[in-house]
Amino acid sequence: MSRCETMPYRSIGICLKPGQPQLGEVVRTLKVWLEDRDYDVLLGPQAADAVEETGLDRSDLAEQVDLMVVLGGDGTLLAVARLIGHRRVPILGVNLGTLGFLAEISQEEMFETLEEVLAGRFHREQRMRLEVRVHRDGAVVGEYLALNDAVIAKTGISRLLDLEARADGVEVTAYHADGLIVSTPTGSSAYSLSAGGPLVLPGFEAVLLTPICPHTLTQRPLVLPADSGVEIRVHQTHEGDVRLTVDGQVGCEVREGDFVSARRSEHPVELLVPPDRNRFEVMRRKLRWGER
Amino acid sequence: MSRCETMPYRSIGICLKPGQPQLGEVVRTLKVWLEDRDYDVLLGPQAADAVEETGLDRSDLAEQVDLMVVLGGDGTLLAVARLIGHRRVPILGVNLGTLGFLAEISQEEMFETLEEVLAGRFHREQRMRLEVRVHRDGAVVGEYLALNDAVIAKTGISRLLDLEARADGVEVTAYHADGLIVSTPTGSSAYSLSAGGPLVLPGFEAVLLTPICPHTLTQRPLVLPADSGVEIRVHQTHEGDVRLTVDGQVGCEVREGDFVSARRSEHPVELLVPPDRNRFEVMRRKLRWGER
C-alpha cells in the first residue's frame, strides 16, 4: 500500500488555495526555505498571485515538478490531484486551517515535515482513483479522474431519479433515489458517509455504490472489488437536470439514456505521509469517530 | 382522529391529474353518475378540459363544493389539498394507477365507495398540516400549507448547507447537511423516510425534523410535539441557491439570514377513509414494510 524510498526531488511546485492572497508571506517563506536548499521552486497561479510574481499555468506546473506542496484544505488537494492527472508527482498536503482527511500536515509542522520528506523518510501512500466517463450515443462526452467520488444527482426541485447499475456487464440493482455516489475508499469518509455508506480504510482498493435517499426501503450501500467496471445508466429523469459531479468540483450534464462508467484508474494519487502514522487517527480526529 | 357523521353533500367537485386528457370518459361517467343522483357537479380545469367543457377556476371550485373527488395519485391530492386551503372540504382520493398513501381508493372501487361516502358511512380522517412561512427582514415573503413536508435544500452542485433549528424559541441543534425536512406524520412515509426518518402513524400529530445527508456523524431524526413553533435559520449557503419546497411541488428561494417557520395549521385536511380500514395496511402495501 505504501513504500519508503530515497526521493531525489529537484523541482518543487507550490499550489495555494484560491482566494487567500493574505498568505503571500507563507508562500514567500516556503519558497526561500526551499531555494536555500537548492531546490527549484515553481508557483501555481494562486501562489504566484499571493507573492505578486508571474506563476506557471497549472498544467505546465504539473508537467515540470517532481513534488507538489499544496497549501490549503482537502478541496485544494482534490483540485491539484486532478491537475496532476496521470503524472506520478507525490503530493504533500498542508492544511491552513482545520485538519483535513488528505491535508494532514498543519502549518506549524510544515518545515519539520519537509525536512523529513526531502530526506526521503516519508511514505508515498497510493490512493486509488476512478476513471469516470459519460457516454452518449456511442461517444464519450465527459471524462474525469475522481479521488473521492462521482455523484449522479438532480439539480432541480424534484430530486427523484431512476438509475440502473451494472458491474462487469452484469445487472447489479436499480435505484429509485435522489442520486448515487460512486466512491473510492478515500471518498468513503466524505459524501458517501453522509449518505449512510461504510468507512473503508483509505489505501485499500474497492468501489462503493451508495444511494442518496433511496425511495425504497430495501436499498443498502454496496462494496465492489476495485477492478469492477461499473456502469450507471440514467433511466428516467422525471423533470429537471441530472448532473455528474466529480469530487464536488467539476462535472457535466447527464441526459436520459446516457450512462456513466467508472473503473479504477491506472494512475493512483501519491500522498506523502509520515512512516509511523496511524491511518485510523485522522478518521477519529476528523469525524469524532467512536467518540463518547 | 376521525369521526363518522351524516354528510349532506350537495355540490361535488371533480379534479383530475394534469396531462391525462384521455381520461375524459372516466370524468364524464362520474359526472353523469353524480348528476343522476341529484348532486351538483363542478369540474376543475383539467377535468373540464378532458370532457371539453368549460371548468371553474381552481379557487372558485374550492369555494363552491362541499366534497372533492380527486382522480389521480398522491401528487394530485397534495395539490388539491393546497387549493382547498383553509376550507373544510373533505377529499376522496381515487388513484388512477398504483395505490397511493393518500389516494387509497382504486378506480374499480370508485362507485361502490361513493355510495358509501354519500351515505355518510365513511370516516373523515383529520390530517394535520404545517403552516410554513419564509421570513426576510421582518416580512413574510412566502407562505404555504404543507400536508407532507417542507424541505430546505440547495439546488446547485454543492449541496452542503448550515442550518440552525429552534423550537418554541429555544435552540434545538445545528445542521451541517444537504438539507432539512420538516415533516408531518402524513409525510413520514415520503421523503423523510428516504432520508432515514421514522414512520409516524398518520392521524397522530407531531412534527419531524429529518436532516438530509448530515455531514456529521451525530445527527439523528427528531420528533417534536405538533404544537412546537419550529424555526429554521439559514446560516450559510456556501455557494448556490437554497430553496424551500413544499410537498415537492411549490416553494421559493431562501437567502442567507432568512428563517423558515413551521407550526401546526389550524386547518387540517379531511380525508375520507373506510370506517374499518387498517391504517397500517397502506404502509405495508406501499412500502413492502416488514416484508421478508
Next chain:
Amino acid sequence: MSRCETMPYRSIGICLKPGQPQLGEVVRTLKVWLEDRDYDVLLGPQAADAVEETGLDRSDLAEQVDLMVVLGGDGTLLAVARLIGHRRVPILGVNLGTLGFLAEISQEEMFETLEEVLAGRFHREQRMRLEVRVHRDGAVVGEYLALNDAVIAKTGISRLLDLEARADGVEVTAYHADGLIVSTPTGSSAYSLSAGGPLVLPGFEAVLLTPICPHTLTQRPLVLPADSGVEIRVHQTHEGDVRLTVDGQVGCEVREGDFVSARRSEHPVELLVPPDRNRFEVMRRKLRWGER
C-alpha cells in the same frame, strides 16, 4: 408538559446508588442541611447504610415522603421511579459522576438547586410511563412500569425472534429481528437510539417501536400515539430463552404464545427541572448530538 407551583414539602427521602458506602459524607451533610431547615428526612436502605443508620424499607420510604432526592445516575433514578410506583412524589436527580439524561443536577449544584426546589421555583416535568404486562393463557404473569423502555429479546446465542405487533387491536407489522424495543420519549435517547430509533422530545407523549437488528431490509422505527394499546406477540423463539427487560433492570421470561402489552400509564413520573432549562441541551451534551 410542566407546571410551576408552591410545593409544601415536609418529608424528604434520600436514595443512594447501591455500592457507594464512601458517599456517607454526602448523605450526612445533605441530611443535616435539610433537618436544619425543619424538614423530616427519611433514608433509603443504601443511604442509611452509608451513614450507618437504620433506614426504611424502600416501599415504606416511597409511602412517607413528598419529595425524593436521588443521589446516583440515571440507573438509580430509574429504579427509584419504579419504587415510587403510582404515587405522585416528585424526584430530584443528582448525578454523582457524569451528567445523566434524568439526573441532570451535579453534586456541586445540589444545595443551590435544593434552595430553588424548596422555594417552589422548579418545574415538575411530567414524563409518561408505560404500563407493561406479560400475558399467558389469559393471566397476567408479569407487570411493570417503564420510564425508558420495555425490551423483548433473546438471551442465548441465536438471537433471532419472530414477533408480531398490534396496536388498538389492529395488526401493525411482523418483526423477524433480534428483538423489539417499546420505548417512551424519555427512552428515545437510550437503547432505542442505539438501535436506530429517532430522538423524541422528552415531555412529549408517544410510543416508539424500534426493532433490534431486523433481519429484513424493510423494517423501520415506528412512532405511535401515546394512548395506543400496543401488543407484542412472541410467535417463534427458534431456540433459547426470550426475556422482557424493563428499563434495563427488571423483567421476566416470555414464552412462545405469550404476549406483552404496553400502554401509557396513568401515573407519569414527575422530574424536578429548572424553569429556564433548554430541554435540548441535555441531549446535546450527553450525546454530542449535532456536534462537528
Next chain:
Amino acid sequence: MSRCETMPYRSIGICLKPGQPQLGEVVRTLKVWLEDRDYDVLLGPQAADAVEETGLDRSDLAEQVDLMVVLGGDGTLLAVARLIGHRRVPILGVNLGTLGFLAEISQEEMFETLEEVLAGRFHREQRMRLEVRVHRDGAVVGEYLALNDAVIAKTGISRLLDLEARADGVEVTAYHADGLIVSTPTGSSAYSLSAGGPLVLPGFEAVLLTPICPHTLTQRPLVLPADSGVEIRVHQTHEGDVRLTVDGQVGCEVREGDFVSARRSEHPVELLVPPDRNRFEVMRRKLRWGER
C-alpha cells in the same frame, strides 16, 4: 475469483440437514444416481440415518471425499464448511426449502446441476474465511474457521460491552455497544446487514467490522483489507457473560482481558456455482434488495 476446470471427482460425500429423517428417499435416489455413474458415495451421519445405513464419522468423511453435496440450507452448508476445515473439497449446496445465499441450487435442479458439475462445467468460487482465535494469558483457548462471521456479544440481560479494535497492531476504534460482528463478504448479507453493515460482493476479499447497536452516535461500519490482522479486546463486560459465536453455530466464552484475533484463512471454501450466474441475483432474490 473463480475458475473452471476438469474436475476428476471419484468419491462424493452427501451431508444432510439434521432432523430431516423424512428425506431418506432423496438421499437414496441421489446415492443410486451417483453409483450408477460409477462414483463412490460416502454418507455423513444424518444422511446415513435417513437411509438407515451406517455412515462415516464427519471428519473421516471430509478426509475421504473430493466433492461434497450438501442437502439443506445455508446453516447446514456453514456447518459442512467447518467440517471440511483446511481440505480443498468443493461444496455443492442444494437447498431443500427456500433459496439460500450459499445453497443456491433447488432440489428440482439437483440432477441437472450434478450433470454439469461432474462434467466440470461449474465454477469453483473461492470464498474467503476468517481464522478466528480467542487468546487468554498468552494461550489460544478457542480456534475457529468462519465463513460468515464471528460475533462478540453478551448473553445476559444487560447487553452493553466495551471493546477495542486493533488492525495490524494499530488502534482502530473503541466500541461501546451490544457487540461487534467481524464479517467476511459472504457474511455481509447475514447478521452484519441486520446491524447496518454494507453489502459486499461475495467473492471479493475484505473484512467488515460492524458494531451491534452502538451506544455512541459516532460509530459506523468499517471495511478493512482482507489481510488485516484484526484484534478485538474485551475491556469491560459490565455484568453477564460474553461469548464469541462463529457462523451463528459454535463458539466459546470470552472473559474480560481476553482478545479475539481474526485474519484471512489460507483455506477458502470452494463453492460450486454455474458459470453464467449473476452474482447479484441471489442477493436480490433473497433480500428483495432494491425492490420497489
